[in-house]
Amino acid sequence: MKKIIASLLAAVTAFSAVSVCMAAENKIENVSVYTDLTPQSEYFDEIMLLGKIGVIGGYEDKTFKPDLLVTRAEMTKMIVDALGEADLVENAKYEEENKIKEPEIIFTDTTDHWARLYINRGANDNFISGYTDNTFRPDENVTYVQAQKMLVSAVGYDTYATYSGGWSVGYKMWANTVGIYENPKISDDSPITRAQAAKLIYNTMNAPLCIIKGYSNTVNGISPELMVKDGDGGDWQTLFTNRHQIYIADGKLNSASDFVIENSINYNEKYFPEGSKEKIKVLNENYADKKYYDVEVTAFLKVDDDGNAEIVYMR
Numbered sequence: 363m364k365k366i367i368a369s370l371l372a373a374v375t376a377f378s379a380v381s382v383c384m385a386a387e388n389k390i391e392n393v394s395v396y397t398d399l400t401p402q403s404e405y406f407d408e409i410m411l412l413g414k415i416g417v418i419g420g421y422e423d424k425t426f427k428p429d430l431l432v433t434r435a436e437m438t439k440m441i442v443d444a445l446g447e448a449d450l451v452e453n454a455k456y457e458e459e460n461k462i463k464e465p466e467i468i469f470t471d472t473t474d475h476w477a478r479l480y481i482n483r484g485a486n487d488n489f490i491s492g493y494t495d496n497t498f499r500p501d502e503n504v505t506y507v508q509a510q511k512m513l514v515s516a517v518g519y520d521t522y523a524t525y526s527g528g529w530s531v532g533y534k535m536w537a538n539t540v541g542i543y544e545n546p547k548i549s550d551d552s553p554i555t556r557a558q559a560a561k562l563i564y565n566t567m568n569a570p571l572c573i574i575k576g577y578s579n580t581v582n583g584i585s586p587e588l589m590v591k592d593g594d595g596g597d598w599q600t601l602f603t604n605r606h607q608i609y610i611a612d613g614k615l616n617s618a619s620d621f622v623i624e625n626s627i628n629y630n631e632k633y634f635p636e637g638s639k640e641k642i643k644v645l646n647e648n649y650a651d652k653k654y655y656d657v658e659v660t661a662f663l664k665v666d667d668d669g670n671a672e673i674v675y676m677r
Contacts, residue, residue, distance in 0.1 A: 392677065396426040403428065405557045408564040411662060411675045415606055417443045417567075418560050428557035435477035435500035437509055437559060438484040441516050444563050445487065446605030451479045469498035489515035503553035509562055510537040517601065518572030521588060540569040567601040568610070602662075608674055609663050615654050619644045621661060621671065643670045 392410060394400055399409065409426060412418045418440050420426045432440075442451060457463040458479075468485045469492050472478045481498055484490040489512050492498040504512075511533040514523050519536045526532035530550065537543040542565045548554070554562070570592040577584050591599035602608040612625040620641040642663065654676075663671040 392675075396420050396424060398425045399428065403557075405561045405564075407675070407677045409557065409560045412444075412560055412564060414674050415608070416448070417563060418556070426556065429555050431503045431553045432509075432556055432559045433501050434490075434498065434504045434508070435472075435475065435481060437504040437512060438490055438500075439477055439480040440559060440563055441489060441512055442480050442483050442487075444567055444601055444605075445516060446601070447483055447487070451483055454479050454482070468492075469496060469500075471497040472500055475500050484512075487516065488520065489513075504559075505551050506548045506554050506558075507534065507550035509554055509559065510534055510542060513537065513542050513562060513566040514540075517566055517569055518574075518588075521586060522572065542566050542569060567606075569600060571599045571601070571604060573599075607664050607666075609665055609671075610660065611663060612658070612660050614656050614658055615644060615649060615661075615673075615676075617652070617655050619650060621663065621673070624658075644673055645670050646673050649673055649676075 392401055392407070394403075394406070394410070395413070396409075399406060403409075405428075409418065409428070413420065442448065454463075454466075458465050466482050467473055467478075468482050472481050475481070477500060481490065481500060485492070490498070507530050511523075511530065514520065514533045514536045517540070519540065523532035523536045526535050534543070534550075542562060544558070544561055544565060548558070570590050572588055572590050574586045575589045576587045578587055579585075591604075602610065609626065611621070611623045613621055613623045615621050621644050623640050623642065642665070644663075659676045661676045662674040664674050665671050
């Protein structure tokens with residue numbers, strides 16, 4: 363367990379160091395698609411990236427409203443989208459509308475709520491649980507500690523958090539351990555903004571997943587056998603890699619439309635061996651421009667089955 367924690371902390375520290383370095387040297391000028399955000403806005407890159415992959419979007423008036431507070435329902439929807447499960451929600455909607463299945467009512471106060479199916483998905487995924495009176499209170503603002511609990515559970519650390527003290531100390535500890543925890547100046551019960559939610563979700567999507575690899579009989583009954591996908595055994599799995607097929611790498615794009623990898627933040631043996639300086643073919647025609655060539659960047663690469671990549675975002 364000490365080895366896992368050390369590995370996680372080292373990875374998070376290394377990623378933070380790379381981000382700071384790249385921010386200082388970055389020559390890529392990303393343009394905001396929102397009228398109320400600029401590249402200097404707090405968490406600009408995280409917001410732009412999550413928008414590109416459909417996790418958190420803006421409004422019809424082309425604003426993002428970064429300082430708007432987030433409700434419990436909105437946070438649940440964002441997490442479901444981060445898990446890549448929007449299609450499951452659409453399937454549930456189709457089955458209800460076509461009377462294939464009866465509507466599932468999990469909480470008494472979400473029967474007619476716009477986010478009911480997302481909330482149901484979150485409950486089925488066990489990253490939300492509601493209150494003892496069987497309500498979810500979807501329109502209350504989500505607090506910082508509630509968001510941490512949801513996110514820790516969403517990436518599989520619920521059992522570890524429970525063994526580490528449960529609500530709320532165990533979840534706060536594991537949010538800190540895997541790099542979800544962001545701002546020590548925010549109190550536990552403070553509501554969070556859309557910009558802060560984007561940053562927390564980004565951090566979560568880059569944390570190693572904890573999966574159940576099996577079950578074993580113990581003196582306390584059947585217990586899950588957990589595995590942290592932190593690179594031991596050959597792969598580093600995150601929500602980025604596992605649910606969205608996005609890998610993060612430092613390097614340069616050349617005139618042959620190859621991305622030359624200097625270092626991989628998250629990798630697997632097939633595409634990005636650790637320490638690799640391999641090339642990966644980039645398919646985006648919009649990056650076939652000399653202004654992008656030979657510039658040191660951090661790239662978010664969506665990889666297909668043939669090992670080619672689409673650049674989702676660069677910074």
